[in-house]
Amino acid sequence: MAASSLTAYIDKCVESIPRIRRNKNFKFLFAAMLEGAHDADIKAAAIEQIRAFRGGLRVFLTGQGVPDDDVGRYTAIMAAAMDGLMIHFMLDPSTDAEGALRTFEKMVELAVRARR
Numbered sequence: 001m002a003a004s005s006l007t008a009y010i011d012k013c014v015e016s017i018p019r020i021r022r023n024k025n026f027k028f029l030f031a032a033m034l035e036g037a038h039d040a041d042i043k044a045a046a047i048e049q050i051r052a053f054r055g056g057l058r059v060f061l062t063g064q065g066v067p068d069d070d071v072g073r074y075t076a077i078m079a080a081a082m083d084g085l086m087i088h089f090m091l092d093p094s095t096d097a098e099g100a101l102r103t104f105e106k107m108v109e110l111a112v113r114a115r116r
Contacts, residue, residue, distance in 0.1 A: 005064065006064055006105055006108060006109060007105060009060065010101050010102065010104070010105040013082070013101050014097070014098045014101055014102075017089055017097045017098070020086060020089060020090065021089060021093070026086065026090065027090060029049065030086070030087055030090070032046055033046045033049075033050075033083075050079065053079055054075045054076065054079050057075045057079055058071055058075045061074050061075060061078070074108070074111070078108065081104060082104075085097070085100055085101065085104065088100075
């Protein structure tokens with residue numbers, strides 16, 4: 001979240017992909033998020049993590065000029081998309097992770113530009 005621009009943030013994500021694919025904690029986090037549908041304590045912990053991630057995204061996107069009335073929606077969709085991409089990266093090594101992230105970057109930039 002300390003990135004100075006969306007491109008810098010995506011660069012950080014791209015750099016982290018090899019670590020994410022090897023990191024058992026990320027795999028555990030996604031498994032826990034799914035288990036949260038069945039266990040109230042795990043659900044509460046997963047919600048706390050999701051809200052922390054969205055909070056960082058909210059600050060970042062606000063700093064990138066996303067209008068206040070839209071930042072919550074952008075934050076939710078960006079967090080959900082990033083979660084989905086990370087699951088694909090971990091499960092399918094043939095996924096073009098960098099290409100997907102760069103396309104995601106273009107989509108967000110287009111959406112933000114259209115709202116200005």
